[in-house]
Amino acid sequence: MREVRFSYGSGPGALVFGVLVGVALAAFGAYAFAQGWGLRMYSVVDVDPEIARWFYLALAALGVACAIGLVSVIAAGRREVVVSDQRIEAPKGETSRRTxxxxxxxxxxxxxxxTQGLATLQIRHRGGTVRLRSQHFADRGAFEDCVRLISSLAPETARRG
Structure with missing residues (x-):
């Protein structure tokens, strides 16, 4: 069999949107914390201003964590899964450039x-476990082709497990 390459990475649109939401959440939380805004739920419950400040601080921290996490996924960029008779080369992890x-x-x-229409191929091997997720392939057909090729290369005992 010849070497077959599959593009593997996240779509930029959703990631950029996620980073923007994370930054907006962080900015809103930081601004509300600095202004000392209170928090009122459904015009019924007034939250103590000190508790509200901690809530806004946690919201800002969540926004920063979200933005940083998604920036690391963007930084990983487009990668490839390579399948041939002698080897399978795949990204080590979700956000890793290492293969x-x-x-x-x-x-x-x-x-x-x-799970919920998203497929994951789990490959357990001597060096650990690699997971290939369908949403990172160009389309569902490319993921299914990759699964078929890897399954044809794996020992019979691995396919039954």
Whole structure:
């Protein structure tokens, strides 16, 4: 079999939107904290101003964490999954630019998980576990082709597990 390459990465639109939401959340939380705004829920419950300040501070921290996390995903950029007779090369993790090279004979288990329409191929091998998620491929067909190729290379005992 020849070497087959699959583009693997997150779409930029959703990530940029997520970063903007994270930054807006952080800015709103920081501004509300600095202004000492109170918090009223449904015009019924007034939250103590000191508790409200902590709430806004936590909101700002959540926004910063969200923005930083999504920036790391953007920084990982587009990567590739490479499948050939001798090796499978895949990203080590969701946000990693590092790749893992897996010898097909070292695969001990393949497991296809589906949750809410999103599929994940879990490849357990001597060096650990790699997860390939369908949403990171160009389309569902590319993910299914990749799963089919990897399954054909894996030992029979790994496909049953």
């Amino acid at each position: 893992v090279v897996i010898a097909p004979e070292s695969i001990s288990r393949l497991k296809l998980l589906t």
